[in-house]
Amino acid sequence: MRTQVGIIGAGPAGLMLSHLLHLQGIDSIIIENRSREEIEGTIRAGLLEQCTVDLMKSTGVAQRMMREGHFHEGIELRFKGKGHRINIHDLTGKKVTVYAQHEVIKDLVQARLDADGTIIFSVHDTSLHDLETTQPTIRFKWEETGEQEEIICDYIAGCDGFHGPSRPAIPETVRKEYQKKYPFGWLGILAEAPPSSPELIYANHERGFALVSTRSPEIQRLYLQVDQNDKIENWSDERIWEELQLRIASHDGFKLIEGPVIQKNIVSMRSFVCDPMQYERLFLAGDAAHIVPPTGAKGLNLAMADVQVLAHALGEFYRERNRGFLQNYSDTCLRRVWKAERFSSYMTTMLHRHDEHTPFDQQIQLAELDYVTSSRASSTSLAENYAGLPVECPKDWIKKLETPLLKN
Numbered sequence: 001m002r003t004q005v006g007i008i009g010a011g012p013a014g015l016m017l018s019h020l021l022h023l024q025g026i027d028s029i030i031i032e033n034r035s036r037e038e039i040e041g042t043i044r045a046g047l048l049e050q051c052t053v054d055l056m057k058s059t060g061v062a063q064r065m066m067r068e069g070h071f072h073e074g075i076e077l078r079f080k081g082k083g084h085r086i087n088i089h090d091l092t093g094k095k096v097t098v099y100a101q102h103e104v105i106k107d108l109v110q111a112r113l114d115a116d117g118t119i120i121f122s123v124h125d126t127s128l129h130d131l132e133t134t135q136p137t138i139r140f141k142w143e144e145t146g147e148q149e150e151i152i153c154d155y156i157a158g159c160d161g162f163h164g165p166s167r168p169a170i171p172e173t174v175r176k177e178y179q180k181k182y183p184f185g186w187l188g189i190l191a192e193a194p195p196s197s198p199e200l201i202y203a204n205h206e207r208g209f210a211l212v213s214t215r216s217p218e219i220q221r222l223y224l225q226v227d228q229n230d231k232i233e234n235w236s237d238e239r240i241w242e243e244l245q246l247r248i249a250s251h252d253g254f255k256l257i258e259g260p261v262i263q264k265n266i267v268s269m270r271s272f273v274c275d276p277m278q279y280e281r282l283f284l285a286g287d288a289a290h291i292v293p294p295t296g297a298k299g300l301n302l303a304m305a306d307v308q309v310l311a312h313a314l315g316e317f318y319r320e321r322n323r324g325f326l327q328n329y330s331d332t333c334l335r336r337v338w339k340a341e342r343f344s345s346y347m348t349t350m351l352h353r354h355d356e357h358t359p360f361d362q363q364i365q366l367a368e369l370d371y372v373t374s375s376r377a378s379s380t381s382l383a384e385n386y387a388g389l390p391v392e393c394p395k396d397w398i399k400k401l402e403t404p405l406l407k408n
Helices: 012-023 036-041 050-058 063-068 088-092 101-114 237-248 299-320 329-351 359-374 376-387 397-402
Strands: 005-008 028-031 070-072 074-079 082-087 096-098 118-120 124-129 137-141 148-152 155-158 176-192 201-204 210-212 219-227 261-275 282-284
Touching: 005 012, 005 137, 012 028, 012 101, 012 155, 012 299, 036 101, 050 063, 050 096, 050 299, 063 101, 074 088, 074 359, 082 088, 082 359, 082 376, 088 376, 101 118, 155 299, 201 237, 201 329, 201 359, 210 237, 219 237, 237 261, 261 329, 299 329, 299 397, 329 359, 329 376, 359 376
Parallel strands: 005 028, 005 155, 028 118, 074 201, 155 282
Antiparallel strands: 070 096, 074 082, 124 137, 137 148, 176 219, 176 261, 201 210, 210 219
16 A cells, blocks of 8 residues: 555544645545544543634534534632632633544544545554655554555654554654653543533542533533542442532532433543654654643643644645655644643642642642632633643645645
């Protein structure tokens, strides 16, 4: 098989990259180790920054999101039994959109199939080869026959997540990895209940952090800070609701609307960055290159920013034979990635209780929350980062998608 850009991974990064390349007349093939049913059915969080929403709208894949998404103009920080609203729209002119990641994936898969794009699901034993040559290759095995297939590419995009084969293909002598593991996790539930709040609530409580989110008018998403080594078997539905009600409680008598718990799990939390995000003809994007704790809601949005930078760089190469943007891909992305890592670490540190915290540390944490909710300058900084920092692409590059002029 032969293509211009071989893409490993059919998550948001790989699918959006393929879509953006298609709009420029650039061929790509996506391979994915899971089935279509798995990637479209795995329920994940989904809070979209303004720039992610704008990207989807400008490239024609936002119709269902605009109908079914929930558009929020602010968030609430709750501590010491009182809620404090951060008015993101007033402070930045932007909004955030609650629209689950698997719904984004459904929309992008459909867009690629409608355009006769090639997505090969359920592959095995994927490996990367010849990255130092002008014809890097991807090898994998077909699910049906077990036979090996090879895709010869101009470039390879590793959008295959933290555990995929792309990042390890960069020699250890070249890549440097930065990591921080947090001593707590999140217990997340999906509940059949109407929204308890019109916007997200981030709660700091002496028993630990809690988050109230939403998925649809009928399904709510809620989280509790727990020990990272805790077992989900220790958490009955009754215990979960009791703990949530306790941590979210406020002096005005606020109560969560409860309902049947239809899904629950515990996830660990970490920060991770790989530098560089490129090696020869390989480019990493999304979770393959970086992980953020979910407190800042940056994971999917960083992936979308990465591939916007990469799609623009590839377009400049195929249009003008300009390699400058490709050569600067890693540096361009990492500037935004480290700012998102900083913000996610800030939110996590400010909102979670730590076992090693002294009474002094806890008072400093509360003072930080008091400051960010009472100072317009500090509130603006939080709102600016939460709604999403700009993506480093020329402002008019999306317009080039409408008139691709590729040179031979």
